[in-house]
Amino acid sequence: MSFALAAVLVPLFAAVLALCWRRQAAWLVWLSTLFSLLLAVAALWQVVTAGPATMQLGGWQTGLAIRWQLNELSALLLLMTALIHSLVASYSLSQWRDAGLSADFWPLSALLQAALSSLFLSVDLFNWYVTLELLGLAAVALVLLSGKKALQAAMRYLLLSLAASLCYLLGVALLYGHYGWLDVPQLAVAISEQPVDHRLALWLITAGLMLKAALWPLHIWLPDAHAAAPAPVSALLSALVVKGPLFMLYMIWSQLAGPELAVTGSWLFLLTGSMALLAGGWSALRTPYAKVMVAYSTVAQLGYGLLALGLILQLHDPALTQALFLFVLAHALAKTSTFLAVGGNAAAVGW
């Protein structure tokens, strides 16, 4: 657990230091991503050798404490976050002066990494809300690095992201009102013992998360925002930021939905997933701009994630869960390289 904790704290401190020493920010954040990559590998190794671990932040008793859980899944996602961040930081370090990337990129990207890592580690509904907000604010600020042309897209992204967070928060408040737990494992126990009708809460949470993850039909903000951002930022947004809410959707639906509700939800996910594949692919084919095309491809690819989630809820096959997260990993790597390649091309031809 200590390695995982350090993998969150290192980028957080790097973000603060990078704000203070703006001249050294690039090197500092680059080193911090490499260091947190090592820490994430160590955390994964710890899980493989010593098994999963949990931690109650602040040493409070269960119910008050925010629980952090390090298991195979969260360690893998932590490693993915650190790996993508170190790849993007290496690219930006070699390119940022030529590409006209603002120095503000460095502290913001480190903050993004800290927020995302703590999202993947926590299993607490309210802590998820806080990390979601951190993630959203850092992401909007990163989109704004493009300057004037990104203002409108960033504004829309911010408003929708805040509305989505509030939707999620209302769902969390109702869920807490029903059961009195914020801790996901305890909540799952309470729901299986004494289920009450918590459909409204779950649908509110789902609507908020689907808007955050840009899942069809709530993806309208994504192509503009991702295409307007500088190339390294688009890579981070498409590869990582949309995966946070997707992970939460998986955790919440697989643990907190009763058997009947899970079947209803699975049909929704299967339907919207297929529609995302068709609509996203069609829009990607029709657009003349390279970055918008890659952004629409993210919309389409997330459809696969939704399809897998729907199938998990219907068939309860552990192999499907593995498939979902292997897909998340593969998509993160592919999308990072695509966006960085588009950015490199654009820089080479002076577009």
Add this chain to the structure above:
Amino acid sequence: MSLVHWYLLIAAALWGIGCYGLIRGPELLRRIIALNLMGAAVFLVMVTLSARTEPADGVLHALVLTGLVVAVSATAFALALVARTLSEPT
């Protein structure tokens, strides 16, 4: 109708007004205020739910406080963005 239901009804009305303002727009300032209304609705739900027991549930109060901090920072960020939009006509 009990007091709890009454407050929940008010919260639902606030949420509805906020949603309407957010969707209808089109002024950015109106949308930001609408978001704050929605936030107020959520906080009202939380405070109402916490008042159902005696003594009141402290966890929900802590959540409201944290939520307020988040709402203030998000609003400040959004307003800064609006100021920049106005100063740099595209």
